[in-house]
Amino acid sequence: MKFCPNCASPVTLTVPPADNRPRYVCPACSAIHYQNPRIVTGTVCTWGERILLCRRAIEPRYGHWTLPAGFMEIGETVGAGAIRETIEEAGARIELQDLYSMIDVVHAEQVHVFYRARMLGPELDPGPESLEARLFDEQDIPWDELAFKTVISTLRWFVADRREGHFGLHTDSIVHQPKAGKLSPRS
């Protein structure tokens, strides 16, 4: 952020009174512009024993397989966002089940949330963000071609839980360590 979205003056990065961290503040109109992590919401959908994956038609990770997911929007619930993304990316009709995983992706300033879901029919109609959408038997899951760590973790938990016959809630955090010899922004 370089300019105030409210009045177009150049902003400064400073700690506001009664705050404890730097924010973008406008010296002209006094607006404080907070920035916060975003929620990515999606589903682990099944039709019978098969699991729904989409192959990405967009960067990052173009061509890799993913669970249907995307940014939660203003005006919707986390669950409604998961259903919307599943429709947009796979064209699947689904019934949402329980919240299944929540994973912090600190370096990306995101929190990824996945719900279990049941498909109401086997029809798929991938949207413009997907090269294809396909139902995979467990032994055919393309583990080496998955797009994101949060997708790998959630799928691993899912297949393990399904074998055990019990689906719990899973949480995890992905925190990238600064490379050796490279200072992190706060060090």
Added chain:
Amino acid sequence: MKFCPNCASPVTLTVPPADNRPRYVCPACSAIHYQNPRIVTGTVCTWGERILLCRRAIEPRYGHWTLPAGFMEIGETVGAGAIRETIEEAGARIELQDLYSMIDVVHAEQVHVFYRARMLGPELDPGPESLEARLFDEQDIPWDELAFKTVISTLRWFVADRREGHFGLHTDSIVHQPKAGKLSPRS
């Protein structure tokens, strides 16, 4: 948003190519400025049987009681944010337990997340956002003076679960209906 934070030109509200909803777009530099819901993260802390509440020293809901909670910040996990807010608002030393509730607050463009936590000592030291911090026996919880619906729901679940001897994950959504005779922004 009136002006582009990147180049200070006036933005327009328009549906970008390959998108399906209006965004703030800069005609000068082509930047698209997405806006997304924010996460509020906090704790249900206990010291023995008593539950920690803070009385708000800030608006909204000045003077009302709340669970310690606040906006998740860039660079932290949801859990780390819950611990930080508990330290800032109550001065409590805690050990985080499981994720306990996740509630959509659609009209506020927020998702509220609470963890259970165990206090490591009874000492409290409320920060500038709290008039006081106090440990309450269940029968003394000021139900009529609680600040937010998500706090009321989470505390109700907590005291019921504790009686049952089992803490599950709870989810809910608060969606305000437009008033009768008043059109919603999308209708």
